[in-house]
Amino acid sequence: MSILSIATALLLSTTACTNSASIDDSPRPAGQGSEPTPAGKVATIYTTTGSGAQLLNMTKAEIFNGNNMAPSTIIVDPTQQFQTMDGFGFAITYSTCYNLLKMSADDRAAFLKQTYSETEGYGVSYARISIGCNDFSSTEYSLCDEPGLENFRLYTDETQYVIPILKEILDINPNVKIIAAPWTCPKWMKVADIDTKKAFDSWTDGHLNPDYRKDYAQYFVKFIAAMKQQGINIYAVSPQNEPLNKANCASLYMPWQEEAPFVAELASAFKKNGIVTKIYLFDHNYNYDNIEDQQDYPVKVYNALGNEFEGSELVVGSAYHDYGGKNTELTDIHTQAPDKELIFSESSIGTWNDGRNLSKRLMEDMKNVTLGTVNQWCKAVLVWNLMLDMNMGPNLDGGCQTCFGAVDISMDYKTITRNSHYYVISHMASVVRPDAQRIGVTQRSLTKNGLVYSAFRNPDGSYATVVLNNSDENITAVISDGQNHFRTVVPAQSVVSCKW
Template identity: 30%
Template sequence: MIHRLARAVGMVTLFMLAPAAFAAGEKSGLDTVRGWVTYADGSRRMASMTDAELQVADPAHPPDVVVDEARSYQPFAGFGAAITDASAWLIQTGMDPKARSAFLEEMFDRENGLGLSVTRVTIGASDFSLRHYTYADTPGRAKADIESARIHLIPTLKEMRAINPQLRIIASPWSAPAWMKDSGSLIKGRLRPDRYRDFAHYLVSYARAMRKAGVPVDMLTIQNEPHFEPADYPGMRVEPMERAAFIAGELGPLLRKRLPGVKLLDWDHNWDEPESPLAVLADPAAVAYVDGVAWHCYGGDVAAQSLVHDLHPDKETWFTECSGGGWSGDWERAFGWTVSRLVIGAPRNWARGVVMWNLVLDKSSGPHLGGCGNCRGLVTLDTASGELTREPEYYAFAHASRFVRPGAVRISSVSGEGEEGALEHVAFRQAGSGEIVLIVRNAGKMQRRLQIVQGKRAFGAELPAGAVATLAWDGQ
């Protein structure tokens, strides 16, 4: 039920075209448009908009957004957030069973909650862990032992999947075990070429163990942020030619043999270095094993996703990490940026799924061991009171995750003449029902009276400056 996400603090007007807008002999169709809006300052969040009816479009009323369901693009798996060790620990130890169940229902239920459908987990420790470790810390023993994951992580994932059986899991290593690296440490260093086979065995045995535990991994990335060596938490630098050699010589063939349904994603780093995944995809031996490219938000522009996609249209695009935090600015700035770049920008640039970093953190931006000391999750948990604070990124994702179902397809939405930059939007057609969902942001500084056109039908909405609306109606 939408009331769990919306605050009934006011209504925003949708308007119908006047009867004169009908062409002679045309019928209106009388389809109901459903809408929800969040204001830029957060004063209204997921508020229901008044019903309107789709009408036959009149050329005398120039459109602001034109939706064309005949032009379709990539299938879409959904939105989500990572279950780091920190998030899993908080969910299992910071909430009593009733609170935990309510929280996970709110986050993952498709009918009554946020409807998150993609998550990401760390293979071993990240900075958001209570200790630094991998699942194969004993030298010479490459097979992953996931016993520690059975305490908090796996129970959480099982509860999530029970709520949303369509949940997809992406898994990423922050570091190879120390004994496989030239640094001899989880901190910094590179993967030793003589340990490529061991590392491939480690990753594949991890994915097999997770499947046996009842939480199968759908996608595997080779290395989190391979061009970054953090100073105080696990990380590993892996240059493009090293990744290509590792994929072609060891990981690709082993993954295809042992887990043929698991997809392999390269890069898993920022928009500002598209030449790195392009170098891997240029390798004739490695490219056959790479199913797609994963992206983060901490540098560059989201258009890099399209640059790589256009050169390799057969490879999938996934957006796998972005965090809000102390740098994000006030509510208005954080909310607007997240909608603009991630909810709208990432899918418009071919992403098949969009995943934020931590699902939940505590009021001290943790627990964490090294790394980011001012990150936040979609939700912040006060461990003393049990109170949950839903952050701006939560409401940004709610405008899409609550409505765009797994299996939906992105369709064309184009701004009217002179509207480029003033309006940001993305449209989807749901699988099965054919319902159309349009997310639109008024990026301008003044309230707008918009006309949305689809074929010979049109409707309108008044949208304040900086506001975001989700509009849904039956397709033609």
């Protein structure tokens, strides 16, 4: 696949959830005025079809002056303004970095440039890493396995794999934001329960000892400082990955009643140390793992903490995964806490959801993972491993051994297969720049169903739209911003991203 520039065209609906709509592709009626005048500009369009016939293929469409009045016109409406976007990206795990570092330097540079460059690639703008191990690390570990914070140090997974790859990514795109989350605290900080505080010597499950909340907050401070020494800024953290998941190979059970007092300590520690890293609560499933008293987890933390604690301005919002429940929970949380941010921080493909079948996954993932979260107030969308090998590894016992990467690499460490998650993130990132604002749209005489879309205005004043056609027929649309317009075809079962 050739390295691409950046795409462009328009669409969106103002509904909060799927922003579904349809288009009448009938010919322009007679009597609509004289032929339009070319504006001397073009829209850039990227197209991926579920059949694989087009894979982020780039085309151009001529832009014409005026507001086309054909029945099929969709007009972007910048007067309707929603959230400002932070970006789109992938998790950069040890396993991802292990596979990338097995590639030749030239092949790796070409792949990373195509993925992250804003001028020669798709402009992916966000990355997620772990604080200590995750289920795609070389082993279970924390950054302070010996008792006492004086024993804090980065592990070889960071120093030899994750940090070198992050540096290569940041050399390509210095604007990439990084969010970090722990899968577990150090084992010496764990207890079986917070009442008896009985020691709990296990990577899996356990609670954070309340007596170590201040120390654990300093653990985050040390991590952020250690990464900064490497030239890597941590934009955001969450206090605990999947806090209601007791079963991961490395995990820590942290219900909202325990996350709230820890977040207070964490925010205070950040404030005292001049750290402006954002804190996102929860970082788990839409359905709260069906635990009754954990429903609306982040809202309960907001209510418990109030707004008067030290560093409260750093607790900006909450993060969600999609391994249980429905993304309509995002709108519910936004309604309850409209002044707080939302991000979508993890989704995976694997054997359980036919993850290598593009014809099945492209439509579902574009609708639910990217457009379905962005249209419900998410400022960022991240999926799980950027790259795994064809054997779904390397991985750890007790973690996910049935996951595919957004990209799979063959065991020759040269041949790459891109899966749906690579396409849905790249379709968003290629036309929606950090600090873009999601905006509205008005519609004329739409009669055919099958479209889901979102539209944006970028910081440079350009417009962008990402459109999913879930129907079995091609749809022709005229896209207008009120001053200019262009025509584009959205093939059946496809995603089209446009920028102009």
